[in-house]
Amino acid sequence: MVDRPGGSPRAAVVGTGLIGGSVLLRLHGRGLDVTGWDPDTATRAEGRARGVPFPDELADAVRDREVVFLCGPLSSLPETLLTVAKHTGPDCVLTDVGSTKGGIAGFAAAHDLSDRFVPGHPMAGAERAGLTAAVPELFDGAAWVLCPAATGIERFRTLAALVIDVFGARVVPMAPDAHDAAAALASHIPHLLAGSLAGAVADADLRDAVLGLAAGSFRDGTRVAGTPAARTVDMLLNNRDQVLAQLGRVTGLLDQLAAALRAGDVATLVGHYQRARELRLTLFDRELPPVVRGFPLGGDVDGELGYLLSLGTAGGYLTGCRVAAGTVTYTGHLPATPA
16 A cells, blocks of 8 residues: 555445445455445444444534545546545545446546545445445456546555555556446446347347256356346436447447348358457456556656556556655556567
8 A cells, every 4th residue: 555654544335226335344344444435324333333433413424534435326426536535635636436437537527526525436336235235355357447637647656555465456557538438337337228128128038948948158147137227327418428439339230230130241240249259258368568667756746657658549458556755666567468
């Protein structure tokens, strides 16, 4: 973790559903001084039963904290950010876990909070919801996007070290717009596809017969359709432009496959599925050797920021961030150059 007097930071988690609850339980399990808050009375009671302080008032939960995770619904984040910023000191690091980044990053900049707020998105989750579904191991090995900015680079370093050292996640530094474009294909469009497949079966005359035959293909293809509907819609609407833009790529390929199927074009069909198979295998077999880079703390941050953003855009990530002797040292991983 980034070296600082007093050891680990005092933290708070605002919104303790599946993601926020898992953040809270991991921090608590690692012995950090952490408080939680949730608008739901029963959830606060559940948190207290687990041994975590859960004040009834949001202001009491975040006062004197050094890091605050904002984990409520996407639509609630702007108002929550302003409220938490008002009740915390200027040195408190603020971050969120929302699945879109452009909107909240722009909102923070418009309210002069970019020096304190680091947009974030842990790429982990499940179709379950609520604090009772939370597990502290949820983020082990997961990609956790953080969006660095020149005005808040020190906050990024602090948060990156915390995410790596406490949560065991891989930090992926990305610009908000790059994140939203990539997340549309990696996460949001799969929700559309899963909902479409499940919806088609729900309306089919052979609905029960399909369910009787359903095995791995159907279960995997519809897994995220089990996500609470309101959460899925909130995510899709908040990234609507990118989802619709990237959806054109998917529907274009579907049209090509349908045309090849009608024409009995074996070569086109085999070529497509061979390429798809190679991509799928690459997902589990990427080589990303570590490379250590250092940047002087008192120097121009443009080089450091450029390194971070290029790392994430290229499919890389960080597994180390240390500040010592006037230098910040990153352990980064980049995909091996294809032959």
